[in-house]
Protein backbone atom coordinates (compact mmCIF):
# COMPACT_ATOMS: atom_id res chain seq x y z
CA UNK A 227 0.00 0.00 0.00
CA UNK A 228 1.44 3.40 -1.01
CA UNK A 229 2.09 5.95 1.69
CA UNK A 230 -0.99 8.02 2.55
CA UNK A 231 -0.52 11.62 1.36
CA UNK A 232 -0.20 14.52 3.77
CA UNK A 233 -3.31 16.06 2.24
CA UNK A 234 -5.34 12.90 2.84
CA UNK A 235 -4.10 12.61 6.43
CA UNK A 236 -5.02 16.22 7.17
CA UNK A 237 -8.46 15.73 5.67
CA UNK A 238 -9.03 12.68 7.84
CA UNK A 239 -7.87 14.56 10.94
CA UNK A 240 -10.28 17.39 10.11
CA UNK A 241 -13.13 14.89 9.77
CA UNK A 242 -12.32 13.24 13.10
CA UNK A 243 -12.14 16.64 14.80
CA UNK A 244 -15.46 17.65 13.27
CA UNK A 245 -17.17 14.46 14.44
CA UNK A 246 -15.69 14.70 17.94
CA UNK A 247 -16.64 18.34 18.44
CA UNK A 248 -20.05 17.96 16.78
CA UNK A 249 -20.99 15.19 19.17
CA UNK A 250 -19.50 16.79 22.27
CA UNK A 251 -21.52 19.92 21.57
CA UNK A 252 -24.62 17.88 20.81
CA UNK A 253 -24.25 15.86 24.03
CA UNK A 254 -24.04 19.08 26.07
CA UNK A 255 -26.99 20.69 24.26
CA UNK A 256 -29.08 17.56 24.81
CA UNK A 257 -28.29 17.63 28.52
CA UNK A 258 -29.37 21.27 28.61
CA UNK A 259 -32.74 20.15 27.22
CA UNK A 260 -32.29 21.94 23.88
CA UNK A 261 -32.45 18.86 21.63
CA UNK A 262 -35.58 16.66 21.42
CA UNK A 263 -35.71 12.88 21.01
CA UNK A 264 -32.84 10.48 21.60
CA UNK A 265 -29.18 11.04 20.85
CA UNK A 266 -26.56 8.27 20.56
CA UNK A 267 -23.02 9.59 20.24
CA UNK A 268 -19.95 7.79 18.93
CA UNK A 269 -17.29 9.74 20.84
CA UNK A 270 -14.16 7.56 20.82
CA UNK A 271 -15.13 5.79 17.58
CA UNK A 272 -14.31 8.57 15.10
CA UNK A 273 -11.49 6.76 13.29
CA UNK A 274 -13.62 3.96 11.88
CA UNK A 275 -16.24 6.25 10.30
CA UNK A 276 -13.51 8.54 8.97
CA UNK A 277 -11.09 5.93 7.64
CA UNK A 278 -13.85 3.93 5.93
CA UNK A 279 -15.48 6.91 4.18
CA UNK A 280 -12.08 8.29 3.13
CA UNK A 281 -11.78 5.19 0.93
CA UNK A 282 -15.08 5.94 -0.89
CA UNK A 283 -16.22 8.30 -3.63
CA UNK A 284 -19.33 10.49 -3.48
CA UNK A 285 -21.26 8.02 -5.61
CA UNK A 286 -20.54 5.03 -3.37
CA UNK A 287 -23.22 4.17 -0.84
CA UNK A 288 -23.28 3.86 2.93
CA UNK A 289 -25.93 2.69 5.33
CA UNK A 290 -25.69 3.79 8.92
CA UNK A 291 -27.11 3.03 12.37
CA UNK A 292 -28.71 4.70 15.40
CA UNK A 293 -25.16 5.94 16.22
CA UNK A 294 -24.66 7.55 12.84
CA UNK A 295 -23.53 11.18 13.07
CA UNK A 296 -19.90 10.20 12.48
CA UNK A 297 -20.73 8.07 9.43
CA UNK A 298 -22.83 10.83 7.91
CA UNK A 299 -20.29 13.60 8.50
CA UNK A 300 -17.45 11.43 7.18
CA UNK A 301 -19.42 10.68 3.99
CA UNK A 302 -19.95 14.40 3.38
CA UNK A 303 -23.15 15.19 5.29
CA UNK A 304 -23.45 18.93 5.84
CA UNK A 305 -23.19 20.37 9.33
CA UNK A 306 -26.02 22.90 9.12
CA UNK A 307 -28.88 20.64 7.92
CA UNK A 308 -27.63 17.92 10.26
CA UNK A 309 -27.66 20.16 13.31
CA UNK A 310 -30.99 21.68 12.26
CA UNK A 311 -32.48 18.18 11.97
CA UNK A 312 -31.29 17.35 15.48
CA UNK A 313 -33.00 20.48 16.76
CA UNK A 314 -36.22 19.48 14.94
CA UNK A 315 -36.09 22.49 12.60
CA UNK A 316 -37.62 22.94 9.16
CA UNK A 317 -34.17 23.50 7.59
CA UNK A 318 -33.00 20.04 8.68
CA UNK A 319 -32.33 17.07 6.39
CA UNK A 320 -35.82 15.65 7.08
CA UNK A 321 -37.49 19.04 7.62
CA UNK A 322 -37.07 18.50 11.35
CA UNK A 323 -39.34 15.47 11.50
CA UNK A 324 -36.77 12.66 11.57
CA UNK A 325 -34.19 13.58 14.16
CA UNK A 326 -30.84 11.98 14.81
CA UNK A 327 -31.68 8.46 13.64
CA UNK A 328 -33.23 9.28 10.25
CA UNK A 329 -30.76 11.49 8.42
CA UNK A 330 -30.17 10.64 4.75
CA UNK A 331 -28.66 12.42 1.75
CA UNK A 332 -29.07 10.35 -1.40
CA UNK A 333 -27.12 12.94 -3.44
CA UNK A 334 -23.90 11.79 -1.73
CA UNK A 335 -24.79 8.12 -1.30
CA UNK A 336 -26.02 8.28 2.30
CA UNK A 337 -28.92 5.81 2.23
CA UNK A 338 -29.85 6.61 5.79
CA UNK A 339 -29.21 6.31 9.46
CA UNK A 340 -31.50 3.69 10.99
CA UNK A 341 -33.03 3.07 14.40
CA UNK A 342 -33.70 -0.62 13.68
CA UNK A 343 -30.66 -2.64 14.69
CA UNK A 344 -29.43 -4.66 11.70
CA UNK A 345 -31.69 -2.95 9.16
CA UNK A 346 -28.85 -1.31 7.26
CA UNK A 347 -27.39 -4.70 6.32
CA UNK A 348 -30.03 -5.74 3.75
CA UNK A 349 -30.31 -2.16 2.47
CA UNK A 350 -26.57 -2.01 1.70
CA UNK A 351 -26.74 -5.50 0.19
CA UNK A 352 -29.59 -4.35 -2.07
CA UNK A 353 -27.59 -1.27 -3.06
CA UNK A 354 -24.69 -3.57 -3.93
CA UNK A 355 -26.99 -5.73 -6.05
CA UNK A 356 -28.29 -2.65 -7.87
CA UNK A 357 -24.72 -1.45 -8.53
CA UNK A 358 -23.78 -4.87 -9.90
CA UNK A 359 -26.85 -5.09 -12.14
CA UNK A 360 -26.27 -1.57 -13.46
CA UNK A 361 -22.52 -2.23 -13.80
CA UNK A 362 -22.04 1.22 -12.27
CA UNK A 363 -18.83 0.40 -10.41
CA UNK A 364 -20.31 1.68 -7.13
CA UNK A 365 -19.60 0.01 -3.82
CA UNK A 366 -21.95 -0.11 -0.82
CA UNK A 367 -20.59 0.04 2.71
CA UNK A 368 -22.66 -1.08 5.66
CA UNK A 369 -21.81 0.18 9.14
CA UNK A 370 -23.22 -1.87 12.01
CA UNK A 371 -22.42 -2.80 15.59
CA UNK A 372 -21.40 -6.05 17.26
CA UNK A 373 -24.97 -6.31 18.55
CA UNK A 374 -26.33 -6.15 15.00
CA UNK A 375 -24.10 -9.06 14.01
CA UNK A 376 -26.33 -11.27 16.17
CA UNK A 377 -29.40 -10.39 14.07
CA UNK A 378 -30.71 -12.63 11.29
CA UNK A 379 -30.30 -9.82 8.76
CA UNK A 380 -26.52 -10.02 9.21
CA UNK A 381 -26.32 -13.67 8.12
CA UNK A 382 -28.92 -13.35 5.37
CA UNK A 383 -27.09 -10.36 3.91
CA UNK A 384 -23.59 -11.82 4.06
CA UNK A 385 -24.81 -15.08 2.57
CA UNK A 386 -26.40 -13.60 -0.53
CA UNK A 387 -23.68 -10.98 -1.01
CA UNK A 388 -21.07 -13.72 -1.04
CA UNK A 389 -23.10 -16.10 -3.24
CA UNK A 390 -23.67 -13.32 -5.80
CA UNK A 391 -20.27 -11.61 -5.33
CA UNK A 392 -21.85 -8.25 -4.60
CA UNK A 393 -19.70 -5.11 -4.21
CA UNK A 394 -20.37 -4.62 -0.50
CA UNK A 395 -18.05 -3.94 2.43
CA UNK A 396 -19.49 -4.87 5.83
CA UNK A 397 -17.95 -2.76 8.59
CA UNK A 398 -18.62 -3.96 12.13
CA UNK A 399 -17.77 -1.33 14.71
CA UNK A 400 -17.23 -3.56 17.70
CA UNK A 401 -17.44 -1.28 20.75
CA UNK A 402 -17.92 -4.28 23.09
CA UNK A 403 -21.51 -3.45 24.17
CA UNK A 404 -25.03 -3.61 22.79
CA UNK A 405 -27.04 -1.18 24.88
CA UNK A 406 -26.24 -2.30 28.46
CA UNK A 407 -25.13 -5.84 27.66
CA UNK A 408 -21.52 -6.90 27.13
CA UNK A 409 -21.11 -8.53 23.73
CA UNK A 410 -19.14 -11.41 25.27
CA UNK A 411 -22.22 -12.47 27.27
CA UNK A 412 -24.46 -12.92 24.25
CA UNK A 413 -22.14 -13.65 21.32
CA UNK A 414 -20.88 -17.11 20.35
CA UNK A 415 -17.57 -15.93 18.89
CA UNK A 416 -14.80 -13.78 20.35
CA UNK A 417 -14.22 -11.96 17.08
CA UNK A 418 -17.08 -10.98 14.80
CA UNK A 419 -14.69 -11.24 11.81
CA UNK A 420 -14.64 -15.04 12.35
CA UNK A 421 -18.20 -15.12 11.04
CA UNK A 422 -16.90 -14.20 7.57
CA UNK A 423 -15.55 -17.74 7.18
CA UNK A 424 -19.05 -19.18 7.42
CA UNK A 425 -20.00 -17.03 4.45
CA UNK A 426 -16.82 -17.65 2.44
CA UNK A 427 -15.48 -14.11 2.40
CA UNK A 428 -12.41 -12.42 3.88
CA UNK A 429 -12.81 -11.34 7.52
CA UNK A 430 -10.29 -8.85 8.83
CA UNK A 431 -9.76 -7.58 12.38
CA UNK A 432 -8.25 -4.12 12.69
CA UNK A 433 -7.54 -1.41 15.23
CA UNK A 434 -10.67 0.69 14.74
CA UNK A 435 -9.02 3.62 16.51
CA UNK A 436 -6.23 3.90 13.93
CA UNK A 437 -7.61 5.95 11.05
CA UNK A 438 -4.76 5.01 8.71
CA UNK A 439 -5.22 1.28 9.28
CA UNK A 440 -8.96 1.65 8.75
CA UNK A 441 -8.43 3.64 5.54
CA UNK A 442 -5.90 1.20 4.10
CA UNK A 443 -7.93 -1.91 4.94
CA UNK A 444 -11.13 -0.41 3.54
CA UNK A 445 -9.33 0.71 0.36
CA UNK A 446 -8.29 -2.90 -0.26
CA UNK A 447 -11.80 -4.21 0.39
CA UNK A 448 -13.30 -1.54 -1.88
CA UNK A 449 -10.82 -2.37 -4.67
CA UNK A 450 -11.71 -6.07 -4.33
CA UNK A 451 -15.42 -5.24 -4.51
CA UNK A 452 -14.93 -3.05 -7.61
CA UNK A 453 -13.00 -5.87 -9.31
CA UNK A 454 -16.11 -8.03 -8.94
CA UNK A 455 -14.51 -10.33 -6.34
CA UNK A 456 -17.26 -9.86 -3.78
CA UNK A 457 -17.76 -8.67 -0.22
CA UNK A 458 -15.41 -8.34 2.76
CA UNK A 459 -16.17 -8.19 6.48
CA UNK A 460 -14.03 -5.72 8.44
CA UNK A 461 -14.19 -5.70 12.22
CA UNK A 462 -13.02 -2.43 13.76
CA UNK A 463 -12.13 -2.91 17.43
CA UNK A 464 -13.17 0.30 19.14
CA UNK A 465 -15.01 1.70 22.14
CA UNK A 466 -17.67 4.28 22.94
CA UNK A 467 -16.66 6.58 25.73
CA UNK A 468 -20.20 7.73 26.53
CA UNK A 469 -23.28 5.78 27.47
CA UNK A 470 -25.43 3.91 24.95
CA UNK A 471 -27.71 6.94 24.83
CA UNK A 472 -27.00 10.44 26.12
CA UNK A 473 -28.68 10.92 29.49
CA UNK A 474 -28.88 7.20 30.37
CA UNK A 475 -27.65 7.95 33.90
CA UNK A 476 -31.11 9.49 34.36
CA UNK A 477 -32.75 6.05 34.29
CA UNK A 478 -29.78 3.79 35.16
CA UNK A 479 -28.96 5.76 38.29
CA UNK A 480 -25.70 4.58 39.80
CA UNK A 481 -25.97 1.14 38.17
CA UNK A 482 -22.95 0.60 35.99
CA UNK A 483 -22.58 -1.98 33.27
CA UNK A 484 -18.99 -1.05 32.39
CA UNK A 485 -15.91 -1.09 34.63
CA UNK A 486 -14.48 2.42 35.15
CA UNK A 487 -10.91 1.25 34.47
CA UNK A 488 -12.01 -0.19 31.11
CA UNK A 489 -13.31 3.23 30.06
CA UNK A 490 -10.08 4.90 31.22
CA UNK A 491 -7.98 2.34 29.39
CA UNK A 492 -9.79 3.00 26.10
CA UNK A 493 -9.58 6.76 26.54
CA UNK A 494 -5.81 6.34 26.40
CA UNK A 495 -6.34 4.95 22.90
CA UNK A 496 -8.16 8.09 21.70
CA UNK A 497 -8.05 8.16 17.89
CA UNK A 498 -7.33 11.91 17.84
CA UNK A 499 -4.59 12.01 20.46
CA UNK A 500 -2.83 8.97 19.00
CA UNK A 501 -2.97 10.58 15.54
CA UNK A 502 -1.59 13.86 16.90
CA UNK A 503 1.32 12.29 18.73
CA UNK A 504 2.19 9.92 15.90
CA UNK A 505 2.30 12.52 13.16
CA UNK A 506 3.84 15.38 15.13
CA UNK A 507 6.57 12.99 16.31
CA UNK A 508 7.24 11.90 12.72
CA UNK A 509 7.49 15.55 11.65
CA UNK A 510 4.57 15.24 9.22
CA UNK A 511 2.59 18.00 10.99
CA UNK A 512 3.32 20.71 13.50
CA UNK A 513 1.17 21.10 16.59
CA UNK A 514 0.14 24.52 15.25
CA UNK A 515 -1.20 23.01 12.01
CA UNK A 516 -3.38 20.60 13.93
CA UNK A 517 -4.51 23.28 16.38
CA UNK A 518 -5.64 25.43 13.44
CA UNK A 519 -7.81 22.57 12.15
CA UNK A 520 -9.29 22.08 15.60
CA UNK A 521 -10.20 25.77 15.81
CA UNK A 522 -11.72 25.73 12.32
CA UNK A 523 -13.92 22.73 13.20
CA UNK A 524 -15.02 24.50 16.35
CA UNK A 525 -16.03 27.63 14.38
CA UNK A 526 -17.97 25.57 11.82
CA UNK A 527 -19.87 23.77 14.57
CA UNK A 528 -20.71 26.96 16.42
CA UNK A 529 -22.12 28.34 13.16
CA UNK A 530 -24.19 25.20 12.60
CA UNK A 531 -25.63 25.39 16.12
CA UNK A 532 -26.57 29.03 15.62
CA UNK A 533 -28.13 28.18 12.24
CA UNK A 534 -30.24 25.49 13.92
CA UNK A 535 -31.33 27.78 16.74
CA UNK A 536 -32.27 30.54 14.29
CA UNK A 537 -34.24 28.19 12.01
CA UNK A 538 -38.04 27.86 12.31
CA UNK A 539 -39.85 24.77 13.56
CA UNK A 540 -41.99 22.95 10.97
CA UNK A 541 -45.63 24.08 10.96
CA UNK A 542 -48.09 21.65 12.64
CA UNK A 543 -50.04 21.32 9.36
CA UNK A 544 -46.88 19.88 7.70
CA UNK A 545 -46.86 16.91 10.09
CA UNK A 546 -48.38 14.49 7.56
CA UNK A 547 -46.29 15.65 4.57
CA UNK A 548 -43.50 13.41 3.20
CA UNK A 549 -44.87 10.35 5.01
CA UNK A 550 -45.01 8.27 1.84
CA UNK A 551 -43.08 8.30 -1.41
CA UNK A 552 -44.96 9.90 -4.30
CA UNK A 553 -44.03 6.97 -6.56
Ligand SMILES: Cc1ncc(C[n+]2csc(CCOP(=O)(O)OP(=O)(O)O)c2C)c(N)n1
Pocket residue numbers: 292293341342343344370371372373374375401403404405470
Ligand atom coordinates in the same frame (compact mmCIF):
# COMPACT_ATOMS: atom_id res chain seq x y z
C1 LIG B 1 -34.37 -4.76 15.85
C2 LIG B 1 -34.02 -3.99 17.10
N1 LIG B 1 -33.85 -4.65 18.27
C3 LIG B 1 -33.53 -3.98 19.39
C4 LIG B 1 -33.41 -2.60 19.35
C5 LIG B 1 -33.01 -1.83 20.62
N2 LIG B 1 -31.60 -1.43 20.50
C6 LIG B 1 -31.25 -0.19 20.11
S1 LIG B 1 -29.58 -0.01 20.00
C7 LIG B 1 -29.31 -1.58 20.52
C8 LIG B 1 -27.92 -2.12 20.70
C9 LIG B 1 -27.18 -2.18 19.43
O1 LIG B 1 -25.85 -2.57 19.67
P1 LIG B 1 -24.80 -2.56 18.52
O2 LIG B 1 -25.39 -3.08 17.25
O3 LIG B 1 -23.59 -3.23 19.02
O4 LIG B 1 -24.51 -1.01 18.27
P2 LIG B 1 -23.88 0.04 19.28
O5 LIG B 1 -25.05 0.66 20.04
O6 LIG B 1 -22.95 -0.67 20.16
O7 LIG B 1 -23.22 1.07 18.44
C10 LIG B 1 -30.52 -2.24 20.76
C11 LIG B 1 -30.61 -3.64 21.22
C12 LIG B 1 -33.64 -1.94 18.13
N3 LIG B 1 -33.53 -0.63 18.02
N4 LIG B 1 -33.92 -2.66 17.01
